[in-house]
Amino acid sequence: GDSVTQMEGPVTLSEEACLTINCTYTATGYPSLFWYVQYPGEGLQLLLKATKADDKGSNKGFEATYRKETTSFHLEKGSVQVSDSAVYFCALSKGNSNYQLIWGAGTKLIIKP
């Protein structure tokens, strides 16, 4: 069945470092892909999305490109801040559902000043 695999965390970086969190997927059809973020003590928030191959989603300095050939949707940011410390989840839309997602296990990101 469809699935999402994320790199294990925690990922620990210094402020202003470059970030990449890997996400690969297996899916039939052409799912939409998403990154969510969960800040400490807060609810999950949609960070960015891409709906078709070669689309690039971006928000708050984060980017991810839908790569069909490598079945990947890696999250990147050029210069991280302490405030980016959170858990990041990669997800894909499930089948024909307009409300269900298949989620990765999440990657905890820790940014040190």
Place this chain on the structure above:
Amino acid sequence: GAGVSQTPSNKVTEKGKYVELRCDPISGHTALYWYRQSLGQGPEFLIYFQGTGAADDSGLPNDRFFAVRPEGSVSTLKIQRTERGDSAVYLCASSQIASIETQYFGPGTRLLVL
């Protein structure tokens, strides 16, 4: 309040007990969703309400789990005869229409079954 709220924030119970978890969605949101997030995992879909009715309960793991939304607003997730494996964070989300992108998530209820 402006966002989705869930109560209690933490619940500790003993194996075999009954628990109720409450979700207050954003006012006017007709769609409401429950998820379970086990430690180190992503959310797992449980049930989706459209208005008062459960439009999709395919994610409920067994008949010990039940959810209601009698007036189309507040929802309660009920777990009977709790087991240690039910320990998880239970998330609620709401949206104006059934949609992935517009779901607003609550902070969750952390359930620990001893």
